[in-house]
Amino acid sequence: MKSFRNKTVFITGGSSGIGFAAAREFLRQGARVLLIARNTGRLEKAKESLTKVFPGTDVATLSLDISEARKEQAGLEEKVTGFGSPDLLINCAGIAYPDYFEAIPDKIFESTIRINLMGTWYMTKILLPHMKRGSVIVNVSSTAGLFGVFGYTAYGATKGAIVNFSETLRCELKPKGIQVNILCPPDTDTPQLAGEEATKPAETKAIAGNAKVFPPETVAKALLKGIRKNRFLIIPDFMGKFSHLVYRIIPGFVRWFMDNDVKKVHKKSNQDLTRQQNEVKQL
Numbered sequence: 001m002k003s004f005r006n007k008t009v010f011i012t013g014g015s016s017g018i019g020f021a022a023a024r025e026f027l028r029q030g031a032r033v034l035l036i037a038r039n040t041g042r043l044e045k046a047k048e049s050l051t052k053v054f055p056g057t058d059v060a061t062l063s064l065d066i067s068e069a070r071k072e073q074a075g076l077e078e079k080v081t082g083f084g085s086p087d088l089l090i091n092c093a094g095i096a097y098p099d100y101f102e103a104i105p106d107k108i109f110e111s112t113i114r115i116n117l118m119g120t121w122y123m124t125k126i127l128l129p130h131m132k133r134g135s136v137i138v139n140v141s142s143t144a145g146l147f148g149v150f151g152y153t154a155y156g157a158t159k160g161a162i163v164n165f166s167e168t169l170r171c172e173l174k175p176k177g178i179q180v181n182i183l184c185p186p187d188t189d190t191p192q193l194a195g196e197e198a199t200k201p202a203e204t205k206a207i208a209g210n211a212k213v214f215p216p217e218t219v220a221k222a223l224l225k226g227i228r229k230n231r232f233l234i235i236p237d238f239m240g241k242f243s244h245l246v247y248r249i250i251p252g253f254v255r256w257f258m259d260n261d262v263k264k265v266h267k268k269s270n271q272d273l274t275r276q277q278n279e280v281k282q283l
């Protein structure tokens with residue numbers, strides 16, 4: 001797809017973060033956008049702010065829980081009739097709950113699978129029959145979907161599955177003229193990343209400390225460029241591209257590098273513990 005002018009774009013997670021920044025970029029490039037998320041208030045606020053920046057553009061909203069998309073299929077299909085079939089489907093909605101494996105409740109794992117993986121599956125399944133040759137589907141994964149990162153057992157399992165799902169879907173849809181891409185954003189300054197701080201283990205913070213945090217606008221620009229150039233795997237940042245390449249050639253090096261960060265955290269916490277024990281002894 002070379003131009004987004006007059007294209008109809010469905011974006012799940014379009015009310016916030018990367019999805020919202022993508023909506024803004026698509027509108028800037030002349031597309032029509034349907035924002036999909038659960039919270040109606042946030043959807044309306046997003047629409048209002050987009051139409052303020054791009055008056056006269058076509059922005060619509062749909063309140064829908066993608067993990068329940070089968071139950072809400074009628075509303076989604078009504079939107080296809082009213083707003084138009086999608087030329088692009090951006091499966092961006094997702095949740096993340098980093099913590100130690102032992103500390104992640106089963107319920108959180110189940111909802112992470114339902115939203116990140118099954119939500120992407122349902123949305124694609126329902127909308128694909130409405131998509132013509134030349135259409136595009138982008139599934140949003142993560143660096144944590146490309147290799148294991150401490151603290152992301154639940155999230156990484158879903159994002160890794162998104163990579164394999166997309167790899168296979170690409171093979172099947174290519175003969176039908178439908179392009180499939182994966183977006184693997186780096187750490188991006190969004191409410192999701194901020195929310196992760198509450199449960200993120202110290203080891204995960206140490207590993208993430210090596211990486212820069214990007215504005216969602218940078219990720220959105222890379223997304224549109226990646227779609228235009230049909231880069232199957234869209235990795236917006238240099239470190240992401242570099243670590244992915246190194247991991248493919250010498251996976252042991254990437255593991256060693258991350259294990260080293262973990263060791264440093266453990267060494268420091270052991271030293272802190274010894275210091276505290278000595279202080280108690282001196283009292």
Ligand SMILES: NC(=O)c1ccc[n+]([C@@H]2O[C@H](COP(=O)([O-])OP(=O)(O)OC[C@H]3O[C@@H](n4cnc5c(N)ncnc54)[C@H](OP(=O)(O)O)[C@@H]3O)[C@@H](O)[C@H]2O)c1
Nearest residue numbers: 013015016017018037038039065066093094187188190192
């Ligand atoms: N931020 C990062 O550092 C980062 C890095 C790598 C990958 N990613 C991925 O990028 C995507 C976007 O993340 P973000 O950081 O932009 O998150 P965000 O700011 O928290 O936005 C998440 C969006 O998804 C929607 N959403 C969540 N659950 C949903 C559901 N069940 N049904 C429909 N919509 C739902 C939210 O709206 P409602 O809550 O109103 O439904 C919101 O619009 C996610 O897939 C995330 O895993 C993010």
